[in-house]
Amino acid sequence: VPGPLSFDPIAEARRQWEAHGWADAAAGMAAVTSVMRAQQIFLARVDDELEPFGLTFARYELLVLLLFSRRGSLPLGKIGDRLQVHPTSITNAVNRLVEQGLVRRVPHPTDGRTTLAEITAEGRRVTQRATAVLNERVFRHVGLAEAQLHRLFTLLEELRRTAGDFDERGPGR
Amino acid sequence: VPGPLSFDPIAEARRQWEAHGWADAAAGMAAVTSVMRAQQIFLARVDDELEPFGLTFARYELLVLLLFSRRGSLPLGKIGDRLQVHPTSITNAVNRLVEQGLVRRVPHPTDGRTTLAEITAEGRRVTQRATAVLNERVFRHVGLAEAQLHRLFTLLEELRRTAGDFDERGPGR
DNA sequence: AAAGATTGAGTTATCAATCTTC
DNA sequence: GAAGATTGATAACTCAATCTTT
Secondary structure (H helix, E strand, C coil), X not given: CCCCECCXXXXXXHHHHHHCCCHHHHHHHHHHHHHHHHHHHHHHHHHHHHHHHCXXXXXXXXXXXXXXXXXXXXXXXXXXXXXXXXXXXXXXXXXXXXXXXXXXXXXXXXXXXXXXXXXXXXXXXXXXXXXXXXXXXXXXXXXXXXXXXXXXXXXXXXXXXXXCCEXXXXXXX | CCCCECCCHHHHHHXXXXXXXXXXXXXXXXXXXXXXXXXXXHHHHHHHHHHHHXXXXXXXXXXXXXXXXXXXXXXXXXXXXHHCCCHHHHHHHHHXXXXXXXXXXXXXXXXXXXXXXXXXHHHHHHHHHHHHHHHHHCHHHCCCCHHHHHHHHHHHHHHHXXXXXXXXXXXXX
């Protein structure tokens, strides 16, 4: 990962957009690009802290989902819905977690087609320790004040809803 | 990519964070996770529009950088700095772009170690057409009003600066 | 020795096709 | 036939090691 630049490359791109007669799309371009770069930064920081646990953010998210589930287990398909990733990725992630002893595959009690992923005792321990580290070293020092964090969340929430990420039909499902 | 949920999974996670006594990290967690999800959504939309051109967002960004450069060419290392990706990724992307006839490798005039990537005439045409499509179909309809887009950009700009993505030392490099 | 770029190994994500169960 | 999950093939990214030029 290279060193810092002496200017903001995204602000520079926005200037170029305006100079080329695309002013009406410049704000959208800058917003999209900013989100891309911010994700890159966050992912690097998070994965860096998770590396000692042998986890990636994708696998960590899966573990948290199981940890917070009522029975400590969920059908693979439901996990894919929540995390918005393809079934294949879930299969892969679960394979890795099983190898690591953090998750176990359990047949669904009534539906023979579906498989449940169940978090193990070790999985619970690791997830809690990893969460403590992430909270301490990343989530508490994101680089914005509390009020700004909330505004950021609200803006992106609106954006995600507009994109059809979730509907506002009340709880359930 | 699965269908929409009937609730916001990130708001749900934030509730869980607070319920588990991690309230001081909940806002940061929600912000980070929101950025991750927003990036996922944007990348899918952008890559979808770029697919007919045989491009990915990574390669498109590289082409735009060359298109806007003074001579239409840049050293590979400088491209890596601007795009914040590893040298290997640049080599890979340039290889693909050369195969596609959109970029050409040129030896640096004075420094025998460095290679320049130079955009071809075809590369310019493709980049401009792809940009027109992205502007029309993605950047103009991000899902937020102009004022909100600007706030989002400003928040993320602050965040990127805090993260050391760039310094405020005036222009130049 | 250091900068710049490339190669090869390992990891992860994605897509189409397959298999089992409903 | 459709849902749920897995397999095999492909593409992209990352890391360590290598090679050339300075």
